[in-house]
Amino acid sequence: MATAQYETRTRTVEETVVVLTLTEDEAVELRQHIEKVPVSGVVYRVYEALTAPTAAQPAPSTDTFEYEGVTYDLNAKYTDKDGDVWSFRRRASGDTEGHFQGWDEGHWDGFFDLPYVAQKCAPLTKVTP
Known part of the structure; x- marks a missing residue:
C-alpha cells in the first residue's frame, strides 16, 4: 500500500554574485549606451539600478x-x-x-x-x- 506524508526540508543554497564598481562618470556613460538600444529582462534591471542607485552605505568601523x-x-x-x-x-x-x-x-x-x-x-x- 502506498503512503505519503508531508515533510519540511531546509536547503542551503550558495550563490555567486558579481559586484560591479563604477565611478559616477562610468555609470553615466553606461546608462547612456543602454538608453540607445531596446532592452528587456536582465539588461533592463541593470539599467534601473544605474538610474536609481541605492544610498551609499557607511564603511564599518575599524576600531x-x-x-x-x-x-x-x-x-x-x-x-x-x-x-x-x-x-x-x-x-x-x-x-x-x-x-x-x-x-x-x-x-x-x-x-x-x-x-x-x-x-x-x-x-x-x-x-x-
Missing part, C-alpha cells in the same frame, strides 16, 4: 586593538574557551575594558580588559553573525 600579535575588532563579540561571550571597548586612556554577557547591560570592567581575558580565557573566537 581595533592589538594584543600579542592578534588584532581584535572592538565592535565584535568573542567567545572564550568555556563558551562565554565577551565584548570589549576602548577607554579614554586607550586601554580596553570588558563586558561579560552575564553581567548587567551597562557593567563594563577595566580589570577584565582584552589582554587579561585573552590570557586567562584563551582562545577568544570572534562571533560571526
